[in-house]
Amino acid sequence: QVQLVESGGGLVQPGGSLRLACAVSGLNLNDYNIGWFRQAPGKEREGVSCITNDGNTRFKESVKGRFTISRDNVKNTFYLQMNDLTPEDTAVYYCATGGSGLYGALVRRFYPYWGQGTQVTVSP
Numbered sequence: 001q002v003q004l005v006e007s008g009g010g011l012v013q014p015g016g017s018l019r020l021a022c023a024v025s026g027l028n029l030n031d032y033n034i035g036w037f038r039q040a041p042g043k044e045r046e047g048v049s050c051i052t053n054d055g056n057t058r059f060k061e062s063v064k065g066r067f068t069i070s071r072d073n074v075k076n077t078f079y080l081q082m083n084d085l086t087p088e089d090t091a092v093y094y095c096a097t098g099g100s101g102l103y104g105a106l107v108r109r110f111y112p113y114w115g116q117g118t119q120v121t122v123s124p
Contacts, residue, residue, distance in 0.1 A: 002026035002113045004095050009118030012085055016122070020080040022095030022115055029076050033099045035111060036069065036080045038091035038120075045094065047106030049080060056102050062088070085122045092117040 008020040020036070035050035049059045049069040057069060068081040082089065096111035104110035 002097075004097065004113055004115035006093070006095050006115040006118045009093060009120045011121045011123065013124055014086055014122055016085050017081070017083045018085065018120060019082070020093055020095070020118060020120075021077055022079070023075070023077045024097060024113075025076065027097070027113075029071060029078065029097065030073055031100070032097050033101070033105050033111070034069075034071060034078045035096045035106065037094045037096060037108060037111075038089075039094070039117075040091040043091075045108055047108065048093070050105045051078070052102050052105050053100040056105070058102075058106050060106070082120070085120075087122045089120060090122050091120060093120050094118075 003025045005023045033052045036048045037045050038048050039045040051057050066084045071078040094117045095115040098112040099110040
């Protein structure tokens with residue numbers, strides 16, 4: 001059984017930082033794409049960042065230069081480091097895994113396994 005457990009969300013002021021973690025059990029992250037998505041109230045869930053199984057990374061345009069994605073193969077955990085946060089980053093953040101390759105790597109429907117979501121709120 002594949003399980004993804006997220007941690008690290010919270011309330012932060014604009015300009016602040018947070019690091020999200022996603023601990024995975026039941027599969028080897030080395031073999032699959034990993035991704036972070038987010039969903040703001042009233043909006044569709046969107047891809048934020050991913051690492052493909054062969055090491056390619058992609059970022060949503062608005063987070064480039066501010067967010068970093070990484071993977072710890074020993075802990076089977078991946079991370080999203082978020083810096084210089086703005087109110088527009090406020091959303092529920094989800095981690096996901098499954099699939100492989102660059103095609104669709106930031107597309108929700110290509111990921112079969114999901115975390116429970118963690119709230120990130122950026123507010124003064």
